[in-house]
Amino acid sequence: MAEEHKLKVVVRVRPLMGQESEARLEVEEGRVQVGKLGFEFGKENILRGEGLHNELYQLTTAPLIAHLFEGYNATVLAYGQTGSGKTYSMGTSESKDGVVPRAVDEIFERKAANATVFFSLVEVYNEEVRDLIAPRSLAVRDAAEGVVIAGLCERRVETRDEVLELLRTGMRVRATGATDMNARSSRSHMISTFRIEVQRSNSRTVAKLHLVDLAGSERAKRTGATGDRLKEGIGINKSLLALGQVIARLVEIQQHQDSTGHVPYRDSTLTRVLADSLGGSAIAVMIACVSPAADDVEESANTLRWASRALKIRNVAVTNVIVDDSVALRTMVRRLERENELLRKRVRALRCALTPEEAAVVEGAVDDEEAADALPAAEAEAEDDDDDDDDMSSTSLEEEEEEAARVRELESLEQEQRCMTKLREHYERAIERLEKEVKELEQAHQSTENSERKAAKLRAQVLKATREAQRCAELKSRAETEANRLRQDLETARRRRGELQRELQSKDAQHATAARQWHREARRLRRDRDRLSGEKKRLAENYDRAERTRLRQLAESRAALRRLKKDDCFERPLIEGLAREAAKSRAEATYLRERLAELSVDQRRADTIRKSSPKPEEDHHDKVIDDYAARCQRIRRQSTTSMDVDDLAAKMKAVKTVIADVRTQREAARQQLDQPVLDPRLLRDVVPRNYSKPWQHNAQLVVALPPPPPREPAKSREPLAEIDTPP
Numbered sequence: 001m002a003e004e005h006k007l008k009v010v011v012r013v014r015p016l017m018g019q020e021s022e023a024r025l026e027v028e029e030g031r032v033q034v035g036k037l038g039f040e041f042g043k044e045n046i047l048r049g050e051g052l053h054n055e056l057y058q059l060t061t062a063p064l065i066a067h068l069f070e071g072y073n074a075t076v077l078a079y080g081q082t083g084s085g086k087t088y089s090m091g092t093s094e095s096k097d098g099v100v101p102r103a104v105d106e107i108f109e110r111k112a113a114n115a116t117v118f119f120s121l122v123e124v125y126n127e128e129v130r131d132l133i134a135p136r137s138l139a140v141r142d143a144a145e146g147v148v149i150a151g152l153c154e155r156r157v158e159t160r161d162e163v164l165e166l167l168r169t170g171m172r173v174r175a176t177g178a179t180d181m182n183a184r185s186s187r188s189h190m191i192s193t194f195r196i197e198v199q200r201s202n203s204r205t206v207a208k209l210h211l212v213d214l215a216g217s218e219r220a221k222r223t224g225a226t227g228d229r230l231k232e233g234i235g236i237n238k239s240l241l242a243l244g245q246v247i248a249r250l251v252e253i254q255q256h257q258d259s260t261g262h263v264p265y266r267d268s269t270l271t272r273v274l275a276d277s278l279g280g281s282a283i284a285v286m287i288a289c290v291s292p293a294a295d296d297v298e299e300s301a302n303t304l305r306w307a308s309r310a311l312k313i314r315n316v317a318v319t320n321v322i323v324d325d326s327v328a329l330r331t332m333v334r335r336l337e338r339e340n341e342l343l344r345k346r347v348r349a350l351r352c353a354l355t356p357e358e359a360a361v362v363e364g365a366v367d368d369e370e371a372a373d374a375l376p377a378a379e380a381e382a383e384d385d386d387d388d389d390d391d392m393s394s395t396s397l398e399e400e401e402e403e404a405a406r407v408r409e410l411e412s413l414e415q416e417q418r419c420m421t422k423l424r425e426h427y428e429r430a431i432e433r434l435e436k437e438v439k440e441l442e443q444a445h446q447s448t449e450n451s452e453r454k455a456a457k458l459r460a461q462v463l464k465a466t467r468e469a470q471r472c473a474e475l476k477s478r479a480e481t482e483a484n485r486l487r488q489d490l491e492t493a494r495r496r497r498g499e500l501q502r503e504l505q506s507k508d509a510q511h512a513t514a515a516r517q518w519h520r521e522a523r524r525l526r527r528d529r530d531r532l533s534g535e536k537k538r539l540a541e542n543y544d545r546a547e548r549t550r551l552r553q554l555a556e557s558r559a560a561l562r563r564l565k566k567d568d569c570f571e572r573p574l575i576e577g578l579a580r581e582a583a584k585s586r587a588e589a590t591y592l593r594e595r596l597a598e599l600s601v602d603q604r605r606a607d608t609i610r611k612s613s614p615k616p617e618e619d620h621h622d623k624v625i626d627d628y629a630a631r632c633q634r635i636r637r638q639s640t641t642s643m644d645v646d647d648l649a650a651k652m653k654a655v656k657t658v659i660a661d662v663r664t665q666r667e668a669a670r671q672q673l674d675q676p677v678l679d680p681r682l683l684r685d686v687v688p689r690n691y692s693k694p695w696q697h698n699a700q701l702v703v704a705l706p707p708p709p710p711r712e713p714a715k716s717r718e719p720l721a722e723i724d725t726p727p
Contacts (some may be wrong), residue, residue: 007278008285010059011304013048013292014085025292025300032290032304034297039304041311053097056089060285061099064209065106066284067283068196068233069115071205071319074279075212079243079306080289081299082216089287090213092171092190099287100211101193104163106208107194118154118195119163125188126235127269132170132190140272147272154195165532167192187232189214189239189270206320210277214240214270217299221319242268244306249401251312281318333434347420525605532599539595546588553581591725 011032016023017502026033047056064074076099078086091098110119121132129138134153141150157163174190192211198205215236242264265275277284288307290300485590 003317005283005315005317005614007310007315008060009041009045009288009307009311010056010285011046011088011288011290011307012052012056012085013046013290014088015048015050016293020291020293020295022294023292023365024294024297025290034304036302037301037304039308041307041321052327053089053099053102056287057099057102060287061103061211062106062287064283065103065110068107068194068207068209069110069198069205071198071283071321072317073208073210073276073280073320075210075274075282075284076276076287077210077212077214077274077284078287078289079214079240080216080303081291083195083410084291084296084300084303086215086216086287086289087213089289090211092192092211092213100167101164103194103209103211104160107196108160111196112197112198116197116199117157118197119157119166119168120152120154120195121166121190122149122152122193123170123174123188123190124239124273126232127239129269129273132173133166133174146276148272157243168694186230187236189236197494204322206322208282210274212274212277214243217302239268239270242271243274243278246271247306247313250278251309254312254314278313280315282315283317284313284315297702336434341525343420343424348592372444377553389544409525468612536595536599539592543588543592546585550585 013025013032019571024035027046027048029313030041030046032039032041032046045059047059062077064072064076068074078090080086089098091100091102107117122130122138123130129140129149130136131138131151131153136151138152139150141148155162155166157166170190174188190213192213194211195206196209197206217237245264245267253263265271265278271278276282286307288303290296290303290464292300386487
């Protein structure tokens with residue numbers, strides 16, 4: 001039996017809450033006004049205010065319960081933005097009021113002995129169906145009878161408390177979270193389903209009641225959602241958008257009466273599960289929950305817009321009756337057997353009313369294939385007998401009447417016999433049909449046995465899957481053992497890291513100790529540097545003093561050479577004095593070079609220590625060391641400049657040139673005057689010497705002597721030995 005039902009919409013306007021002070025939604029005579037937009041739903045279909053659970057239940061769910069036990073599917077879904085009161089209206093929270101608890105009460109009040117109630121609870125979270133009674137993910141599949149959820153856990157329930165306990169268990173598992181708009185926002189669509197089976201004599205009815213608590217539509221900017229909350233909000237809005245597109249498409253198809261139009265049920269898991277409730281064979285009711293607050297005007301208008309579109313959807317509700325063919329056939333066989341038995345009893349009664357001869361005639365006619373011709377022959381024979389009796393003797397009127405009555409009774413019996421024959425043929429054909437049907441049933445039974453064998457195979461597969469699950473559990477246990485081992489390794493690594501950190505701290509302490517030692521060594525080197533600087537300063541002063549002495553001596557030597565131009569008898573002592581002075585200068589230069597080399601080695605050593613040591617904090621000692629290095633470089637340059645060997649060699653060459661000129665002049669003078677040359681070795685006898693005074697004083701005494709008398713030219717003497725030039 002099919003009936004057309006329009007989708008019913010009931011609008012529930014919640015009161016202002018918390019900090020909400022301004023209402024921008026008005027209700028007037030069955031019309032909801034949101035700003036400049038108005039929506040008509042009927043006065044009786046709009047509820048405003050707190051409470052009103054009983055009124056909401058009587059408008060939405062109570063009419064569906066009676067249809068439920070007649071075999072009609074039904075759906076009640078709550079639609080609206082987040083925080084508009086959907087969960088409160090459905091009663092799926094901790095409260096005992098709402099649509100779901102009241103529906104549970106009425107279902108068990110109406111439940112008869114031949115009715116069975118099953119309950120299931122699922123949620124659609126991020127386009128995934130999850131079982132809330134036996135928590136796991138489920139797959140949605142298409143079957144011949146419609147969309148089914150494979151592996152869904154359905155519990156047979158006998159009392160109201162069992163259902164409420166399952167609801168509480170599911171609500172603890174259901175995905176919820178806090179947002180800026182709702183402290184306990186539902187992050188999934190929850191579907192509570194009652195399946196009711198009513199067993200009748202030769203059939204049974206199966207009906208489902210879906211109570212749907214949809215998640216609220218929301219905006220990420222208002223909810224302040226991030227991370228997983230933002231992902232959940234995107235999934236919720238996607239499924240609600242798909243639901244709205246399905247509603248719009250159904251309205252368009254039904255207005256244009258286009259039965260071939262495509263409805264996008266498969267765009268979302270939610271619309272696939274609710275496909276039968278939207279435009280299918282179920283009686284559907286929508287509860288549109290809206291908020292009157294000024295901040296929620298746009299969301300409330302959007303909810304009312306979709307609700308007004310849903311009013312135009314029409315569902316053709318049909319009863320879900322399952323007929324048992326074997327029971328119907330057995331009933332028909334029993335009825336036919338009873339009718340056949342009644343006919344046999346009637347035949348036996350008619351036979352008792354006939355005479356033996358008439359019964360024999362009737363039985364012969366019934367048994368013979370030409371039973372239809374037996375009766376006219378009997379009538380003709382009876383007429384011949386009557387004629388003979390009339391001719392031979394007269395019969396009384398009573399005997400004739402009795403004979404006529406017998407003839408009429410015989411005719412009626414013959415007619416009934418023909419009817420019985422037809423009935424017997426009819427029943428025989430019916431019995432043949434029943435036998436064929438029984439054979440078909442036996443074949444069906446055989447197919448059932450095949451199905452049972454397939455079921456046994458499936459059970460074997462289930463057993464195999466169970467073993468596989470056990471193996472997976474073992475693998476999980478092994479993985480947990482491995483994880484524990486890895487945790488122990490991690491703990492060992494952490495302890496090792498602690499030990500290494502302590503070793504590093506110890507090494508840092510050792511390095512700090514070494515740094516302090518290096519600082520002490522640097523201070524010692526600075527003290528050595530200061531000492532060497534003082535020594536270098538003294539050496540520089542000695543060098544300056546020696547240089548002044550050398551210059552003074554050189555000047556004195558030049559003066560003496562000028563005085564000795566007239567007397568060369570003192571040139572050898574002069575040369576020897578100059579040689580000794582040059583040797584002394586070379587010795588002083590060598591000593592200064594060695595001291596400078598030592599200072600350079602000390603400087604490089606200090607630089608090496610300073611570079612290899614960890615960089616200490618900058619202090620005033622670094623500046624002292626830098627000043628010391630710069631000063632050493634400056635002194636080295638000054639020493640190199642002042643101790644230039646080439647200059648000294650040039651000076652010595654100049655002295656040798658002067659001596660050679662003097663020698664030449666003196667030789668020429670002696671040749672002219674032919675005077676004997678004064679032997680320098682005899683000067684000690686002529687000139688008294690004062691050995692406490694320098695040799696220049698004695699040279700002056702020699703120069704002051706009168707020139708010797710001329711003498712014969714002496715043999716040529718060996719030239720003066722060359723003065724060694726310092727390297």
